[in-house]
Amino acid sequence: MIEYIKGTVDEITPTKAILEASGIGYALNISLNTYTAIQNKKEAKLYVYEVIREDAYLLFGFATRIERDLFELLLGVSGIGGQTARMVLSAFTPADLANIVQTEDVRSLKGVKGIGPKAAQRIIVDLKDKVASFIGTSGSTSASGEQSVSASSPLVEEAVQALTVLGFSPAPTQKVVMQIVKEAPDTPVEGIIKKALKML
CATH class of the missing domain: 2.40.50.140 (Nucleic acid-binding proteins)
Structure with a gap:
């Protein structure tokens, strides 16, 4: 291993x-x-x-053991596979996910592609007693130095490509990404993807 x-x-x-x-x-x-x-x-x-x-x-x-531990816990939930678990960990930091589970925030979990009401409830029920130790942990490094983004920027193309890899259709993805860029042109690529994950 x-x-x-x-x-x-x-x-x-x-x-x-x-x-x-x-x-x-x-x-x-x-x-x-x-x-x-x-x-x-x-x-x-x-x-x-x-x-x-x-x-x-x-x-x-x-990047951290904390994130891997959460990934393994998510895989232990019935119906959650590797790609869906990665999608959840792309939408939330480990600390945010732990808080969402602890507060039984079904609505936030349902906002992730591949997570319906039943799956969200299963995640909460299965992980509520297991995530307490993750609350207050960072588990990630915040983005440093925002990059300028324009409609024709490679960052926009990168965001669309990444979302396509995660299973979203290119056409609606392009539309959402362009909307995000129009509203906040200085958003870095990971910020664009995080926002898009909650809008698609």
Whole structure:
């Protein structure tokens, strides 16, 4: 089992990071929290969760153990798979998610793609007694240095591409992203994606 991978950040998008360690490039699926934490770094250490199936071998990478622990807890909820768990951790920081579960905020959970009323209730029931220790933890690094965004900016294209990878249709995604950019042109790419996740 791989505990973590420490190496050079070869490539990074809001949904994937490639770390090179000992001459091997590891492709890891990441959340927005992890993207924010490592986006400007040349080297990074990501804690790993492996998903091994007959048709796939996937690696999920997390900037903190806290986020990985929450990911594992989410996977333990009936009906929640790796992509949905990553979507939840892209919409909320670990501390925010812990607070949402503790306060039984079904509405916020339902705002995440793939989470309906029943799934939201299952997450709350299954995790309420398990997330108390996560409240008050950061689990992520806030974005530093906002980047200017315009309608034709690569950041907009990156946001749309990331949301498409997460399962959203390109056309409505483009519309929502453009609306966000119009209202707040200085929003960094991870901010655009976080807002879009709650609007789509």
